Amino acid sequence: MNDSAISNNPQELTGVKKTRRRATLIVISGIISLFFLFLISLNVGAYPIEIGDAIHQIWQIIITGGNPEDMSGKVILNLRIPRAIAVILVGAGLAIAGAVMQAMIHNPLVDPYVTGVSSGASFGVVLFTLGGSLTGWAFSFMLAPIGAIAGAVGAFFATMVVAEAAGGKAMSYVLGGVIIAAGLSSATTIIMSLTADKIHSITGWMFGSFADIEWADVCIIAIPIIAILIVVLLEARKLNVMLLGESQAQYLGLDSRKYKRNMLMLTAVLTAFCVAYCGVIGFVGLIVPHLCRMVVGGDHRVLIPSSIIVGSVVLMVADVICKSGPIGELPIGAITSVVGVPFFIYLMMKEGKRYAM
Amino acid sequence: MPCDDEKPMLDVKNLAFSYTDEETLKCIEMLIKPGEFVALMGPNGSGKTTLMRCINKVMKINNGSVNIDGDDILSMTMEDIAKICTTVPADTPLDFALTVRDFVSLGRTPFINSLWWESDEDEAIVDKAMWDLGITKYSERRLHELSSGERARVLLAKGVVQTPKLMLVDEPSAHLDIKYKVQVMEILKDLTRRTGLTVLIASHDINLLTRFCDRIMLLSKGKILDCGLAKDVVTKESIREVFGIEVELVECNDTLYILPTGSTMNIQ
Numbered sequence: 001m002n003d004s005a006i007s008n009n010p011q012e013l014t015g016v017k018k019t020r021r022r023a024t025l026i027v028i029s030g031i032i033s034l035f036f037l038f039l040i041s042l043n044v045g046a047y048p049i050e051i052g053d054a055i056h057q058i059w060q061i062i063i064t065g066g067n068p069e070d071m072s073g074k075v076i077l078n079l080r081i082p083r084a085i086a087v088i089l090v091g092a093g094l095a096i097a098g099a100v101m102q103a104m105i106h107n108p109l110v111d112p113y114v115t116g117v118s119s120g121a122s123f124g125v126v127l128f129t130l131g132g133s134l135t136g137w138a139f140s141f142m143l144a145p146i147g148a149i150a151g152a153v154g155a156f157f158a159t160m161v162v163a164e165a166a167g168g169k170a171m172s173y174v175l176g177g178v179i180i181a182a183g184l185s186s187a188t189t190i191i192m193s194l195t196a197d198k199i200h201s202i203t204g205w206m207f208g209s210f211a212d213i214e215w216a217d218v219c220i221i222a223i224p225i226i227a228i229l230i231v232v233l234l235e236a237r238k239l240n241v242m243l244l245g246e247s248q249a250q251y252l253g254l255d256s257r258k259y260k261r262n263m264l265m266l267t268a269v270l271t272a273f274c275v276a277y278c279g280v281i282g283f284v285g286l287i288v289p290h291l292c293r294m295v296v297g298g299d300h301r302v303l304i305p306s307s308i309i310v311g312s313v314v315l316m317v318a319d320v321i322c323k324s325g326p327i328g329e330l331p332i333g334a335i336t337s338v339v340g341v342p343f344f345i346y347l348m349m350k351e352g353k354r355y356a357m
Numbered sequence: 358m359p360c361d362d363e364k365p366m367l368d369v370k371n372l373a374f375s376y377t378d379e380e381t382l383k384c385i386e387m388l389i390k391p392g393e394f395v396a397l398m399g400p401n402g403s404g405k406t407t408l409m410r411c412i413n414k415v416m417k418i419n420n421g422s423v424n425i426d427g428d429d430i431l432s433m434t435m436e437d438i439a440k441i442c443t444t445v446p447a448d449t450p451l452d453f454a455l456t457v458r459d460f461v462s463l464g465r466t467p468f469i470n471s472l473w474w475e476s477d478e479d480e481a482i483v484d485k486a487m488w489d490l491g492i493t494k495y496s497e498r499r500l501h502e503l504s505s506g507e508r509a510r511v512l513l514a515k516g517v518v519q520t521p522k523l524m525l526v527d528e529p530s531a532h533l534d535i536k537y538k539v540q541v542m543e544i545l546k547d548l549t550r551r552t553g554l555t556v557l558i559a560s561h562d563i564n565l566l567t568r569f570c571d572r573i574m575l576l577s578k579g580k581i582l583d584c585g586l587a588k589d590v591v592t593k594e595s596i597r598e599v600f601g602i603e604v605e606l607v608e609c610n611d612t613l614y615i616l617p618t619g620s621t622m623n624i625q
Contacts, residue, residue: 019459020474106451237473241466243453248446250415252466252519253439298454301473 023302030309034088037316041087042080044323049076078215086213086221086277087319088312091284093225093274095311096232097267098285099292099303103239104260104267106246107170108293109347111285112271115173116159117152118282119181119188120268121275122206124151126188130195130202144205145220145276152272153265155180160264168246208279208333210319217277228270232304235263239300281315281333283340288314290347364427366391366523366555367412372421374411381407382579385421389557391522394549396566397559398590399576400600405559408576409525412557413444426522439467443521447528449508452501457511460500461487464518479518486517490544506537513544524548526558530565538562542569567591568612575599587613 042054049057049072057073068074098111105115112118128147162176163169192199204211232239241249242256242263249256275281288311289303296302315332318339322330369387373380382404389395397405410416412423414430423430425442449460464486465479475483487493490510495503503511509529516524526545530538546569548554560566566573567587575583575590577599583590591613596604603619 103453108453234472237466237469240455240459241463243450243455244463245450247410247415248444248450250435251413251439251444251446252463253434253436254466255435293454297456297459299456299459 019297019299019302022296023305026296026302026306027309030306030313034309034312034316037313037320038084038088041084041316041320041323042076044320045075045080046323046328047072047075049080082215082218083210083213083319084316086218087210087315089218089222089225090210090274090278090281091288091311091313091315092229092308093270093311094281094284094315095288095307096229096304097271097274099289099300099307100232100239100263100267101285102289103242103300104264105170105173106243107173108290109286109344110170110173110177111283112152112267113280113282113285114177116155116177116180116184117268117271118275118280119184120151120153120155120158121148121272122151122280123155123184123188124148124272125205125276126191126202127151130191130198145273148276149269149272151184152268152275155184156264156268160261204331205277205279206333207331208275208281208336209322209329209331210278211329213277221273221276224273225270228266228273229308231266233308236300236304239263239304240298243298279331279333282337283344284311284315284336287340287343363390365389365424366393366426367557368422368424368427369412370422370424372408372411372423373419374407374416375419376407380419380579382411385579385581387574387581387584389555391555392549392553394546394556394569394571395558396570396573397557397576398561398563398566398573398599399559400561403576403599404579405576406527407579409444409527409557409559413442413525414438436467439519441521442523442525443516443519444525445512445516445527445529447531449500449512452499455500456497457492457500457503458483458487458496460511461492461514461518464515467519482518482520486514490514490517505533506540509533509537509541510544513541517548522555524554524556526556528560529558530560530562538565545569563591563596564614567614591615 039051039054042058043049043051053072054076057068057070057076060068060070060073061077066077068077094112101110101112101115102108124147125144126147128143159173159176159180162179163172166172166176192202238254238259241252241254242260244252246256246260249259271285289307292303292306292310296306315336318332318335322332322335365388367387367389369385372382372385374382385408397408399405407416411418412425412430414433414435425438430438443464462475462479462483465475465483469475469479484493487496490513492507492510492514495507495511500508500511512529516526524545529541533541542565545556545558549556558566558570570587572585573587573590574581575595582599583595591606593604593606596602596615602617602621604615605618607614607616
């Protein structure tokens with residue numbers, strides 16, 4: 001097939017040069033499609049805007065220095081653009097969280113959702129927002145990212161302790177994650193039952209939605225997400241080494257236990273920022289790296305950039321679908337799960353045996 | 358046997374190691390010259406793999422010292438060690454859509470200074486190793502598509518591109534058929550003769566070790582019982598003591614082979 005045809009052709013680039021060219025191609029084509037999706041997402045929503053008008057309004061925003069006069073200009077500036085940026089960041093972030101977790105735990109069937117990180121973040125957010133009303137603290141959604149980080153890191157730490165005590169195999173992580181997630185979900189339910197009069201503010205979040213994203217939220221999540229993405233990009237070669245497994249990575253001079261712990265913690269923080277404002281969005285972290293691996297192979301120097309791009313594109317498509325719902329918005333977390341669950345089942349049946357699940 | 362004027366490649370003195378209270382390895386002494394092909398022979402659980410993990414510092418030794426090419430491993434980082442000592446594992450890891458070439462290139466890891474890409478020099482080393490081991494044609498294939506024999510050569514290629522002085526090989530032939538078992542040993546022997554690489558190989562395949570290795574170290578219950586030429590170390594008595602089975606010795610083309618004629622029923 002394709003690969004053998006390539007290797008038979010002596011003119012073809014080999015090794016790193018070929019990988020490098022493939023990486024460039026994917027990033028460029030991804031950025032182009034992302035640009036068009038960005039334009040489409042500016043049009044779609046409760047207040048439809050024509051594409052010509054949208055481009056005109058962007059020009060207006062630029063020349064007025066961020067003070068457009070028209071209604072559609074205001075919608076684009078204050079609702080559509082921050083929302084689109086958040087979707088791009090979160091899509092990229094979740095995909096990378098999944099990719100790194102898969103490399104570290106050494107199993108391509110794990111993601112932040114499976115390992116309990118997302119449930120931890122949910123619990124943290126619910127505790128910090130709704131829990132405040134129980135104890136009489138100020139009820140503030142600004143606390144959401146702090147709650148999400150504390151919850152995600154805490155939940156992942158618990159999963160890791162359980163999993164490493166049980167041998168550190170991928171299976172241990174999955175089981176540990178399921179148990180921790182089950183416990184945290186019950187705790188979340190209890191808090192929500194106790195604050196039944198306030199849960200309307202959080203139900204949208206629980207199912208995942210970008211509807212309420214504002215510039216302030218985007219600013220808070222953008223810096224940490226971009227910073228962690230850069231760190232992961234810089235670590236791409238070491239992620240390849242970790243694919244050999246903990247002990248073989250040690251033979252190549254990498255302190256793999258420490259490295260694994262640090263990278264997994266970084267992943268938990270990344271997930272936390274991704275879910276802090278837009279809620280739990282499952283399966284992006286699982287599916288995107290997997291799709292990319294099928295197309296570009298397992299080399300993280302290609303896989304990470306392409307997962308960033310494809311993650312953004314996938315979530316952007318999902319968000320446009322959510323916005324074009326006939327009666328109001330659809331929850332994006334539900335959309336990704338509807339697509340993600342059959343895909344996961346397919347992967348499990350096809351590849352589960354090979355990965356000793 | 359080791360000449361006094363030559364610096365040993367591997368010098369282990371009074372090494373002790375334990376996972377728990379019981380000592381897994383005790384009083385290990387080893388002296389291996391550059392270019393030697395030395396076998397670590399012993400039954401399952403005798404400490405072969407653990408000893409290798411102590412030599413490459415994956416495990417921290419409790420007592421004694423390990424010197425590789427004159428340097429004490431305690432004063433070296435894992436990366437320093439990876440530059441002179443490679444460990445070839447028994448099998449390739451799980452498939453992660455890595456191509457054979459991606460996998461072999463990972464052997465260059467300790468030498469890559471740039472953040473991302475291998476240099477042209479690294480590429481040339483990878484190309485040559487793959488060519489020498491006859492796996493160039495599998496370059497773009499995925500690891501799990503290869504047969505065990507091909508995978509064994511891929512693993513060796515990854516070890517070779519690490520340009521080591523000392524190669525630790527752990528059970529390379531456990532699930533290979535007889536042709537590939539011999540092939541792996543021939544490749545290793547050729548490396549020691551042609552490039553001066555020092556190889557320490559752990560295996561319980563006695564006949565392969567007696568045929569190919571320069572010296573045999575007999576390891577039993579964490580101790581080195583004997584060390585020397587195959588004909589001196591591999592005797593009916595020593596095999597009975599270490600492996601717990603009666604054997605007949607046969608000599609063929611100047612090589613000693615064992616035939617496991619005894620039964621395990623009448624022992625213990």
